[in-house]
Amino acid sequence: MAEQAETLRRTPLSRDRIMRAAVALADATGLESLSMRNLAQNLGVVPMALYKHVANKDELLDGMIDVVVGEIDPLVPDAGWKQAVRARILSARQVLLRHPWAPLAIESRNMATPAALAYLNSMVGTFRAGGFSADLAHHVMHAMGSRILGFSQELFDASRNAGRTGPTDPAPPAPLPPEVAARFPHLAEIATAASHDDASVVGQGCDDQFEFEFALDLLLDGIERLQQQGWTSFSAPARRAPDSH
Template identity: 60%
Template sequence: MTQLAEAATRIPLNRERVLLAAVVLADEAGLESLSMRRLAQELGVVPMALYKHVANKEELLDGMVDAIIGEIDPPIPDAHWKSAVRTRVLSARSALLRHPWARPVVESRTNATPVVLGYMNEFVGIFLAGGFSADLTHHVMHALGSRMWGFTQEVFDDSAGQDGNGEAIVTTEARAAMARQMAESYPNLFQIAMAAAHDDESVVGHGCDDQFEFEFALDVLLDGFERLHERNWKSGG
């Protein structure tokens, strides 16, 4: 962080530098540590200097989301729509995994910035260029939902029994007892829980391989979109 302050004495402050410093601060100290005062301190300026570039904390967060979108690979020219969408979604996921604070910020945004609208417009453009009708593309975007940003809400919460850093706080014996109780009380859930391999290095901790599950669901959606497109599907028809 001292490097940011040292650089601030040599390079004039601008919006891009403010947003970059905010992203770095959130990465290193967590979103809860991000404040206009703390950010100004890291940049070596007085807090009022920041307000020339961002009006308030909400605009700062909007700009940080824009900065993350800037890390996502651009659409692949002349690529097949399916591979183009898959590549871009997985690039978005990589960006969010680099910045764990970004997901709740994306979910909390109520006003779409020009950068956000441009990103969504490019996604729509991939489908339209692939021959999708505007009607089908409308429904496709609903189905794709938050996956275009690189995340989705999981049906199973694998974070239970972990501390804030994803480390297990439940002993092996306790975990075995929990498994026995689930087998007795919720046999159907237990059956599917034991049906697939699990990844101890998953970013959500001990539990399902979240990257595999994300890509599995994405591929199911893309395959479904492709079938509907080939059938010239129309809503209400």
């Protein structure tokens, strides 16, 4: 163990090594505990050594996000747009399950990182190559939202996972208290309906992966129908502009 630590200290410090060490530290202890001091300690260097490669923590987070996005599988060659998009989004989800801090980091940035921009650009390119107009591709990206990067904020997980973002471990939904169920009977009804039976391929409870894929397939099926119909925002029913006050 001492020999490994000594080898680590002798390994030349680089930006890539710093970023990968930061990802590993965030994986182990969470994003909130990540600091330049802790990272330097893990790398066996003084904090000032990091600043020769990384200007500040914001730049560190950007680099960490790029490392994570770089783990997403490339587009499937010679596949239709629907298959290619679905496979890549599910790959992104698996990556974020390995790095549960990443969705919060992604959402915290004012601008997408270079790797994230390249990923989003390639996804738009897939839609365009699949025959989508720029107009439809624009609205599709809005509809997909964070799901295009493999995560979403789950409505029914809001109270269970307060303060957390991204994929979460599946857990059976807690039953609503009787007085709440009586006041909101429709919510109570679907809360119990969400429990899959023993024969279900997704098992008992409200399975996060199942729900993610269910919503993703709903979106992709609807998007495919719009694309086949030659839909444009100009042909959509006019909507009244919201009141300005």
